[in-house]
Amino acid sequence: MNEKRKLCCPVLARGVRYRWDDLRQQHQLLFPEGMLILNDTAAAIVKLCDGRSLKNLEDELSQSFPHNPIQTDLLELLDRLAGRGLIDDANNAS
């Protein structure tokens, strides 16, 4: 469970959905029987988890946040979400 996963093409796992909660002004990640509240950075990352390559995802992010390198945030977040089964690798998604 603890080893770092190397994701090639992160994609939201089956049954996981991103949602903007207008009432609470909040980013949410919904999944069976649970949810996470995301900050802006995490939400930006999650929204790009559509099966594109990690490299492409990084490029896209550095364009959105040019003055705020979030490379470490990115890998850490992906690792945490993968550990909870919330993102898969599009290359070997079941």
Place this chain on the structure above:
Amino acid sequence: MPTTPPRPFALLAELTYRCPLKCPYCSNPLQLARYKKELDAETWQRVLTEAAALGVVQVHFSGGEPLVRRDLATLVATARQLELYSNLSTGATLADGPRLDELKSAGLDSLQISLLDINARSNDWLAGTPSFEKKRLAVELARERDFPITLNVVLHRHNLDHLETIITLATDWKVDKLELAHVQYTGWAFRNRAALLPHRSQVEHAAKVVATAREELGGQLEILHVLPDYFQEFPKACMQGWGRVFLTVAPDGAVLPCQTAREITGLEFPNVQNESLNEIWFSDPVFQRFRGTDWLPEPCQSCDRREIDFGGCRCQAFLVTGDAAATDPVCKLSPRHELIETAMAQAGHEPTPLEYRVFGTAPETTSGGR
């Protein structure tokens, strides 16, 4: 003094109390026959709309068996339009291919399928009806349709020793998640407590089995293990606090802070047919009754854990001590804790028959006859 309560995140939509299974630990009320009238689809659609406006983001369609409602897919579609995340909790004996297709295109997000034990003999004995094969088939059909599946097994004296095999079965059936929830002793389960309460050694063994399996299986199968509160020192944060995160709408439209709350006599529950969910959540006296910590008795009031467990489960306090405003008696600090210890000491000493859930006969009238 009155602060605005937080908005709820989850709605349990109990569409019906009807069910083909007769599980002796069902969380539905004992007097099922009293609540035969069910809300129609149109009213449920209004309830879903009001729930979304109130802040609900997840809806759990449940029952009874929600698949007995032919209009289920319509309600799922409404939930989807409202951007609600929808989950179906089902016994799955009615989940055939066409039904699952219909739910898939309506936008159902996830499925939670109950299983009672590891084989037909034991599962069907516990369910009071043949159902194992149908469940196995339903899991297969749901998987083919790419639903995320949680297999839910309620644990008690009669299946706890099968836990290794339960986990193997969940892996073989390729479900995403296995939820192992010990019986919560309210509703029918409270009635069958002497027959269902496990021995402490069974509970301890189970914890080891789960720990080993988690290590061996890694990410292959997520195992959620809800520990039995009778065997803990402190109560659980029931519903994460009364009227705080969850609300239940019962088949007849009654709105409950928790699905078993109607066991507490003396509370008059509001109904969606008379008021909006918004009014009920923010102003109804039942929702205010045990909200927050102001109402807490001692020793809870001066306890460091009061914001952690909010005094525990109100239904349990009522069923065991007769007082819904008492400290949950499972807490080792409760002045009535001996009631739990006595129940545990007495459980399983002599073989106790299971009393199956029935629809129609009020069990009070039959309990003396055994």
